[in-house]
Amino acid sequence: MPETEIFVSGTSLARRLNMPTRELFRLLSEHGWIQRQGEQWRLTGKGEFEGGRYRHSERFGQYIAWPETLLQHRIFNAGQEHGLLGSAMLGERFGLSARQVNLLLHELGWIRRALRGWEITPRGKVLGGIQEEYPDTGVPHVRWPAAIQSHPVLEQNLRVMHAYEHLGEAEGVDLFADPEADICVELAGDKALRALDGHVLQSKAHLMICHWLYMSGIVHAAGRRLPVEGDYRSDFYLPSLQLYLEYWGDENAPGQLSAKLAKRAVYERHGLSLLELDAEDLPRLDEVLPRKLLKHGLAVY
Numbered sequence: 001m002p003e004t005e006i007f008v009s010g011t012s013l014a015r016r017l018n019m020p021t022r023e024l025f026r027l028l029s030e031h032g033w034i035q036r037q038g039e040q041w042r043l044t045g046k047g048e049f050e051g052g053r054y055r056h057s058e059r060f061g062q063y064i065a066w067p068e069t070l071l072q073h074r075i076f077n078a079g080q081e082h083g084l085l086g087s088a089m090l091g092e093r094f095g096l097s098a099r100q101v102n103l104l105l106h107e108l109g110w111i112r113r114a115l116r117g118w119e120i121t122p123r124g125k126v127l128g129g130i131q132e133e134y135p136d137t138g139v140p141h142v143r144w145p146a147a148i149q150s151h152p153v154l155e156q157n158l159r160v161m162h163a164y165e166h167l168g169e170a171e172g173v174d175l176f177a178d179p180e181a182d183i184c185v186e187l188a189g190d191k192a193l194r195a196l197d198g199h200v201l202q203s204k205a206h207l208m209i210c211h212w213l214y215m216s217g218i219v220h221a222a223g224r225r226l227p228v229e230g231d232y233r234s235d236f237y238l239p240s241l242q243l244y245l246e247y248w249g250d251e252n253a254p255g256q257l258s259a260k261l262a263k264r265a266v267y268e269r270h271g272l273s274l275l276e277l278d279a280e281d282l283p284r285l286d287e288v289l290p291r292k293l294l295k296h297g298l299a300v301y
Helices: 010-016 021-030 045-049 068-072 087-094 098-107 122-126 146-150 152-161 167-172 204-215 256-269 279-294
Strands: 007-009 034-037 040-043 053-057 061-067 111-113 118-120 130-133 140-145 184-187 190-194 236-238 243-247 273-277
Touching (some): 007 010, 007 053, 010 061, 010 068, 021 034, 021 087, 021 098, 040 061, 061 068, 087 140, 098 111, 098 152, 098 204, 118 140, 146 152, 204 236, 204 243, 204 279
Antiparallel strands (some): 184 190, 236 243
């Protein structure tokens, strides 16, 4: 391959494809171009054949770069000629990651987990889903007719999902403007938000975290009282790990930093395991939470 060819990082390639970086690496892995070795992705022989090369950055160290011509490769366009949409394309149109799309369709009972990948269910077949597999690896996946985007049940659930997708637009969006919206409830006279799993929460940030845990199949409690003297409650509790989860929000808000330090001291004083999230973690939960949970012994895919 000529050295004059332009190479781009995986992150840059994903951005050009309008695809979440995590989804790109999943796709390349399922096609056998890369494989996970410890904490790093490594090129396979097939990945090298397709043009992948190792590059070095002073800031990030070694990484895999890809020829810019891969933008036209068939694996990024498979299914379009048949008018079928995969999870990445649906995610692009729904404003969700491909992982979130598959977990939502799984929660609805339209697909189920395979040993690797996803399989269609009888309900999914009725809705027009087509079972396929990646030719290079045999990993199963499902594609959908374009009409699935307007299915009323899917639209209803997407409305709840999108309540936290537009976190930066809070000032211009009134989640309570639609009295029929399933998400809006009253709690002790205050406005609150009902998550897909039924938990009633006070903020979009907590709703976002709750949805991530629920869609990932992680049993959790919301507002669980800490097993200590005093009226302390955690944002979330994961009983299988005996792990508490706190979202601290914006430390610059009045009183927020002091409240954070005081509550963190309670966890430390009583030896309670704590997973902490800040405002900057919210747009990257698919990256941040699997890494943090793995340190506590839970692998999330």
